Amino acid sequence: MSQGISNISIPYGHQSIANEEIQAVVDVLSSDFLTQGPKIAEFEQAVADYCGAKYAIAVSSGTAALHIAALSTGLKKGDEGITSPNTFLASANCIIYCGATPNFADIKHDTFCIDSDKIKQKINSKTKVIIPVHFSGHPCEMDEIWNIAQDSKLFVIEDAAHAIGSEWQDQHGKWHKVGSCSHSHLTTFSFHPIKTMTTGEGGMVLTNDEKLAEKCRMLRNHGMTKNHTDFEGQTLNFLDIESHQAPWYYEMQCLGYNYRITDIQCAIGLVQLKKLASFVEKRREIWNYYNEQLSGVGDLIIPIEKEGFRSCWHLYVLRTLSRNDLLLFLRSKNIIAHAMYIPVHLQSFYRNQFGFKENDFPIAETYIKECLILPIFPGLSKNEIDYIISTIKEFYE
Numbered sequence: 186m187s188q189g190i191s192n193i194s195i196p197y198g199h200q201s202i203a204n205e206e207i208q209a210v211v212d213v214l215s216s217d218f219l220t221q222g223p224k225i226a227e228f229e230q231a232v233a234d235y236c237g238a239k240y241a242i243a244v245s246s247g248t249a250a251l252h253i254a255a256l257s258t259g260l261k262k263g264d265e266g267i268t269s270p271n272t273f274l275a276s277a278n279c280i281i282y283c284g285a286t287p288n289f290a291d292i293k294h295d296t297f298c299i300d301s302d303k304i305k306q307k308i309n310s311k312t313k314v315i316i317p318v319h320f321s322g323h324p325c326e327m328d329e330i331w332n333i334a335q336d337s338k339l340f341v342i343e344d345a346a347h348a349i350g351s352e353w354q355d356q357h358g359k360w361h362k363v364g365s366c367s368h369s370h371l372t373t374f375s376f377h378p379i380k381t382m383t384t385g386e387g388g389m390v391l392t393n394d395e396k397l398a399e400k401c402r403m404l405r406n407h408g409m410t411k412n413h414t415d416f417e418g419q420t421l422n423f424l425d426i427e428s429h430q431a432p433w434y435y436e437m438q439c440l441g442y443n444y445r446i447t448d449i450q451c452a453i454g455l456v457q458l459k460k461l462a463s464f465v466e467k468r469r470e471i472w473n474y475y476n477e478q479l480s481g482v483g484d485l486i487i488p489i490e491k492e493g494f495r496s497c498w499h500l501y502v503l504r505t506l507s508r509n510d511l512l513l514f515l516r517s518k519n520i521i522a523h524a525m526y527i528p529v530h531l532q533s534f535y536r537n538q539f540g541f542k543e544n545d546f547p548i549a550e551t552y553i554k555e556c557l558i559l560p561i562f563p564g565l566s567k568n569e570i571d572y573i574i575s576t577i578k579e580f581y582e
């Protein structure tokens with residue numbers, strides 16, 4: 186091993202936690218609220234302001250965010266939702282949670298994000314929602330996807346689990362932060378530790394639509410409301426009181442869940458959000474350096490950033506026909522390279538329940554055989570990066 190590299194494995198991702206996050210947790214622990222205190226609203230407002238969206242609803246995970254976002258659109262049995270096959274299971278599972286049927290549109294060769302032309306071919310009379318996934322942090326073609334959705338009166342939920350801190354430019358030249366919901370109804374984030382910023386576990390829904398926001402808030406907490414102006418009132422009549430006489434009163438108006446996040450987690454998130462720009466800058470530096478050093482090495486295809494897009498580079502994805510051998514070689518040298526995602530339609534549950542099969546989405550199927558994900562995170566040292574690069578070069582010698 187090269188100088189300065191320990192025997193400890195280099196993971197493909199790692200959170201960056203420092204004293205400020207630790208102090209923020211200690212402060213909450215010494216306060217009156219562990220959960221449902223002031224940090225939640227503060228974190229929601231801070232993320233909404235950062236993204237340029239009107240409303241934010243913090244929840245317990247990115248999966249919970251996708252679930253309530255999908256439910257808030259009214260997605261139900263008999264409807265269909267379209268997402269990318271190249272994603273984590275949650276992007277498609279959330280459609281099934283609502284009782285609807287999942288479908289997929291294949292990905293693009295260059296960004297590995299859903300292909301808007303392929304979405305068009307999959308739309309039918311049952312389609313209600315499109316869930317584009319900003320894979321690896323590179324934003325999808327939101328101009329095109331939004332136009333398709335408007336033409337067919339569909340909801341758009343951006344699964345931005347990989348993409349807090351990413352930006353893209355619309356056809357008029359205006360830049361939008363992922364999460365602004367400028368070209369979607371809702372956007373969801375995940376704050377799992379592997380992501381660009383973390384709250385431990387956690388997630389968020391963003392929207393500019395007050396009604397969708399209100400619905401998501403209820404769904405996060407058992408379908409309950411304590412908001413007097415929203416009461417339907419039958420039970421108030423039974424109790425023979427008016428709402429102002431019953432500050433303890435609540436109504437459950439739809440079936441919701443306990444998807445609440447805690448003040449402890451949001452305190453971490455508030456500190457992480459302040460560091461997001463520096464995290465993204467560091468990831469982009471590593472992305473650039475890998476690209477410089479690995480371009481032209483063996484048969485490697487380096488990741489591209491298309492004009493008009495700025496990725497937060499949650500993942501650094503190479504392609505090679507020697508993927509299996511190279512991945513094992515790197516792992517034998519303590520570099521935990523990865524491969525993802527197994528196309529969701531090829532999971533046995535999806536094959537058995539919905540009849541998906543091989544060759545349904547050939548680009549995603551070829552992609553998973555050739556992709557190789559290298560470590561990328563702000564705490565990766567120059568020595569470690571150089572060690573990864575020299576080990577890859579050694580493989581091809």
Ligand SMILES: Cc1ncc(COP(=O)(O)O)c(C=O)c1O
Nearest residue numbers: 246247248273275346375376377
């Ligand atoms: C694209 C994508 N969507 C959704 C999720 C779900 O997020 P969480 O793990 O916070 O539930 C993930 C998590 O890895 C993801 O990568």
